[in-house]
Amino acid sequence: MLNIKILGTGCAKCEALEKKVRNVLSKNNISAQVEKVTDLKQIMNYGVLMTPGLVINEKVMSFGSIPPENQILEWVKQGI
Numbered sequence: 001m002l003n004i005k006i007l008g009t010g011c012a013k014c015e016a017l018e019k020k021v022r023n024v025l026s027k028n029n030i031s032a033q034v035e036k037v038t039d040l041k042q043i044m045n046y047g048v049l050m051t052p053g054l055v056i057n058e059k060v061m062s063f064g065s066i067p068p069e070n071q072i073l074e075w076v077k078q079g080i
Helices: 012-027 040-045 069-079
Strands: 002-007 032-037 053-056 059-063
Antiparallel strands (some): 053 059
């Protein structure tokens, strides 16, 4: 199963990224486990210096910004 992690401490951008990811999954009928990681030590283990971070199947795809939906969908499809 696809494993997606949203890295962030709960800021507005982190919430927006989670919502966007869930929306992309829903619109494209893609099943995935979406997990929020709020622990700073865990976030730092991914080498993410700015939140929000997006991790798909343990690979950091982006951090510090909210990617557009088409980019998120492309990354998700690569991970399936």
